Amino acid sequence: MARLLRSLGLREGIAIQIGMIIGSGIFVVPATIAGHLPALGPILLVWTVGGLLVLFGALSLAELSSVLPETGGPYIYCREGFGRLWGFLFSWNHFFINTAGSVAALAVAFATYLGHFFPGVHVQTAAISAILLVTAINVCGVRLGGWIMDFLTTAKVAALAGLILAVAFSRKGSTANFLPVWPDHWTHSLTVGLSLSMISVLWAYDGWTTVTLTAGEMKQPERNIPRSLIIGTLIVIGLYVAVNLAYSYIMPFSALAATPRVAADAASMVLGRLDRKSTRLNSSHANI
Secondary structure: OOOOOOOEOHHHHHHHHHHHHOOOHHHHHHHHHHHHOOOHHHHHHHHHHHHHHHHHHHHHHHHHHHHOOOOOOHHHHHHHHHOHHHHHHHHHHHHHHHHHHHHHHHHHHHHHHHHHHOOOOOHHHHHHHHHHHHHHHHHOOHHHHHHHHHHHHHHHHHHHHHHHHHHHHHOOOOHHHHOOOOOOOOOHHHHHHHHHHHHHHHHHOOOOOHHHHHHHHEOOHHHHHHHHHHHHHHHHHHHHHHHHHHHHHHOOHHHHHHOOOHHHHHHHHHHOOOOHHHHHHHHHHHHO
């Protein structure tokens, strides 16, 4: 009987957990949340609470994955707990609705950021191409997919960490941007904003169950899957809270809520923009 190759270890598991959670959401969602919650305290609260909800779910799946270390993750848990019908319905909904919608949204966000560097890029074409490329990589094999995931996860974590450090040491931000820390009066509109923000935050944390799908390709899945879930989720929570502090430090809430590409704008404020005028000026100086 053919079996899947157990080629993935703890390192790949953590990379999958972090890489599947950190997507375009953290580069887009903070601006939306700043529009709903114009104060730092509620913003950090919603990111922390959303992360804790994901962590509680990860702890539950860690227990299930240690008992049922099989490929399929939530499908296996639903099948064994409630029967084959409910397992099938969950998988159908997850594949055709949840995953398809999430992948499309992330691909469009990626293409939007790509257009920041290459203005002539067609968003829909770039998004479709990105989906096809990632699919092709995973079809090529587990080892290649694991190596690519390690690389991309390292790149994403390095980019976020680099942005956080650049903002912290740039001296271009202001602690005055953290004010108000908390609204003077809690209103109905803030309650609505908190609820809407939680939806956006949970979307930014989406993908936290994906590592359980690889149990059949994981070495010692009863140990490595739970560790990957917990360690990876904790790392993401820390990064998300820190990067939101960085965004708030470098720009006021009004600017944060108005930008469609918050990470790109934050990086531009810290590192500066290389426009054509400065390029020509530098070229002229070099000729002299």
